[in-house]
Amino acid sequence: MAERSFKEEVQKLKLGEGDEFHGEGILAVTKALLQSGVSYVAGYQGAPISHLMDVLADANDILEELGIHFENSASEATAAATLAASVNYPLRGAVTFKSTVGTNVASDALANLASGGVTGGALIIIGEDYGEGSSIMQERVHAFAMKSMMWLIDPRPNLPSIVRAVETAFELSEISNTPVMLELRIRACHVYGRFTTKANKRAEFGLTDALENPRRDLNRIAMPPMVYVHERDKWETRWPAAVKYIQDNRLNEFFDGDADDIGIVVQGGIYNTTLRGLELLGLADSFGNSKVPIYVLNVTYPLVDAEFVRFCAGKKAILVVEEGQPDFIEQNVNTILRRADVQTKIHGKDMLPMAGEYTGGVVREGLRKFIERTRPDLTLPPAPAADLVPLDKRRAEAQALMEGKVHGRPPSFCTGCPERPIFAAMKLVERELGQHHVSADIGCHLFSIFPPFSIGATTMGYGLGAAGASALNVKAGKRAIAMMGDGGFWHNGLTSGVGNAVFNKSDNVLIIVDNGYSAATGGQDIPSSFHLQANRSTQNSIEKAVRGVGVNWVKTITHTYDVAKMRDTLREALTTKEQGPKVIVAQSECMLNKQRRIRPLIRKAAERGERVVRERFGVDADTCTGDHSCIRLSGCPSLTIAPNPDPLRREPITKVINSCVGCGLCGEVSHAAVLCPSFYRASLITNPTGWDRFKANIRAAVIGFFQRRIERRLQAA
């Protein structure tokens, strides 16, 4: 069960002809898939398309009604290989994952798919995790589209454009026998807007038809000698077919303007930002009427030579607004115009930055340079208001006041996270045995690289934590430690990390964080999830799998909050004489998802009058000396600081706020690290039983008696 439920929203997927849809971009894409008559959908979660997977999971009933099969793929490679169903059969299918990391994983399958080509429309929905809010290295999916020759659609970021892009993508794919990528940037995935819906379509040829009437075509298999034919076919047949479809259906858009001796070429996804830039420079209005002509590339690969030649006719200069690097489009445009002997000057990365997200301010300044250079006669923003100078001074003053006072706030482990004690234990072992090389992985556990833990030297990709320590496999006084999440484990870590370590006789230590979900991507289920799911097979043991590939030293810790046990097990793994990989499976449910699961249950139980105990921690201000070692071994959001109520002390005290979920780590850490006696655990019993009340009365009587004595003594002193 994912972190966010779309059970209500998915009802919008049932909207019919001419209805108005309101909602998030991702949900609109799902609706567009249904309108296009897809037969199957698959994918792997990851921001910014996690919600697409969650929507599909929650929409399973609706999908089944339409005969659509949905899979949570084991990895992006699996997702991409799923598109094989469209190679021989007229089946429309779509897969989705985040990019470029997911595309990296998928590229083997994608290259095979693109070589042989497809019969049914094959759509790859790419969540381009680039710019602000991204969680990965900054690269472009564009390169993958070019290298395997798959068409790349980059629609304007409004719902009607995105929906049309999905629909035309299937046609484009079928007409050119080529898989098509639909690129959606982070904010486009999450943009809230509206569009007019069409009725959902059931595919005429379904998966059952394919299974019962199998077909094969040797010419579509990526194997010599066919691969040589494929390469030629790409350029001789598929490319022209695609270009013709793009032109005939006007997938790219032209907006005229008075200043027609210059022009702007922009990726569809950056159109809104570009128009806003022009608007702020006084060269456009809010409805898209611009003084400068704009050519919007809703398809960024392939580029249509004829359209460029036509757009540049009579223009002395154009500006290519292309986000990210390298400047694939700008280079291509140079070739196109040189070949056609068009003398229009091409600006782009000389006026806009090569790297970084094209936000409003960045694009506005690039546009300003372009206009000032090419059409200085166009008056840019009306003369600044008379008081702009003092205003700027005020801005500078404000900035100066903030200098050094705004600290970074990177993501961190949630309140009560079961992964935190693993790193607290690692810190304690570090005190005894010194620092070790730690190979990190992708997942929430990677937050360990930030303070307070500052653990982890490299991360080589999802599930590749153990693989990242492979070279450090020689006799030495210390062993390397590798981290891996359960998500990464099932994605590929079982083979790339564990199997590899067994085969190569590694002596290293691997900690697998088994929290029951693909937690960092939004709490999706995985094969080892604790809970039974109607549509999926869960509860498959990680320890069994690890033993299955040949690891003998495996310890499963079923309660990660037991810091002492965690510490002792890790110490043993690092020091045992036993040869071969040492694997610790650290198992406790993801707290974010656990709270989401149990909170409503607890509330209802309390409302029914059942006995409910809530535990939370606290710190006694008068024994806390403000050293904060507890925070340095935890970093929990609910463990914070507060002004010291003691007039003699200056250091802020530690404080536990009411968001505490009572995971127990604070107590365990103060025991294991022999910290201080300031922590207390409070148990709040709602709907106490008669026995509870009886005990409480006795206690109140005895304790009350002694406390009154204490009180009298204090008064007298």
Place this chain on the structure above:
Amino acid sequence: MASPAPRPITIAILAMGGEGGGVLAEWIVDLAEHAGYIAQMTSVPGVAQRTGATNYYVELFPKTATSSNSGPPVLGLTPVAGDVDIVIASELMEAGRAVQRGLVTPDRTTFIVSTNRVYAMTEKIAIADGRVDSGALLEGCRTAAKRLISGDMAQLAESTGSMISSVLFGALAGANVLPIQRMAFEAAIRRGGVGVKESVAAFNAGFAAATDGVPANAAEPLATHVSAPLAPLMAEAAAYPEQARMYIRAGIERTADYQDATYARDYLARLKPVAETERKYGNGSGLLLAETARELALGMSYEDTVRVAELKIRPARFERVRQEVQIADGQILEIAEFFHPRVQEIADTLPAGLGRWLLASGWPRRLLERLTTKGKVLKTSSVSGFLMLYFVASLKPTRRRSLRFQNEQAFLDAWLRKILDVAQTNYALAVEIALTRTLVKGYSDTHERGRERYDVLMQLLPRLMELPDPAGALAKLRKAALADDTGAALSSAIKDIRPLAQAAE
């Protein structure tokens, strides 16, 4: 193009993951759509949702400004510096981030800021005080904005049992920057349908905060009750200079509470020579006496087992816990403590001779070590747990004979001698020495580590005195000693003083 061209209203929300910033953005969209606007919202969730800084961006365009042939407006997906009408920040440092990003400008931005602090990790993990100056942050916000509406919205949310998003939504209504009536805001909350009653209460509080300002918390009046045995001591304290008086009073109370009135008299007696030195060698700041008085009180009331037990069982402590955990009517509260006494703490509590014997002993010490490898959880709210602590607290009269007491008094006497000695030639350095006692705090390892670092600094004193600014150098070293757990910063700071010392020669 018609003039003036219709423009969207632009709203940026800066928040932290999991705070309900998304709910606020959704309310604004719903509110606007019902009030005749075309609304667009975007966000950057992803891993930032795991407690990191995140933001939401909303644009509202009046439907009346559109026509059938104009088509829909093209709305932006990212805020543009200098083009944001309303910025809402759910926390003060996030507000600072908005200013730093240039989103808040004096010509147009209404800036709605919750002044509560959710401390950054860097601030929380400091060994002493790593907090950023909130006053400067707020001043920066005021300087940057056209209009600043600020207040502790988190406090208002807590007092109304709701989320900060509801309070901020109320503040947005109260700011009167959107041409939409208050009723419409409340209707949007009601349409949301979740926790409506609390949300509306929080909304009202936010509205009031924006219109009338947030009432400042009245400072709690200090307790003025003085018990009879302490009255003469307090009278004596009144004779001291003003800078030190507050600390001396608190010190008398602390030491008397810690042990007895005699101990408080000891405290005053120890301060007497410091006061004299202050008079003789002081620079008028009164700092030496004030800081020594403060540190001495803390040093004399070191946290031993007896003290902790005593504080844990007091009625006032039980009451404080009840308040802190927000106990509701009909609920029963149980309190459990996490103790980890080691051989050292046990020996510390014993009479000095016995304690020293135990620490130097063979099997008795090893046996005790075996028995104390694990921490103990003690239920103070149970009869047996309470009585156990009551017993430990009752050992108070034996404290003066304990090993720890002897050690601590010797330490404090040496520290005081050093202060008095140095003050005759270098007043500023003496003040720094007084302050350096602050390194010795906490329990077990933390305490021992602090003590080690204190000793290192004291041994460096002769070398520091050869420098042009010994006081500054000691302050710097103290800061380095508080920079990390490993002592790396202190080691490198000590290395750094060498060339200076040579230069001074």
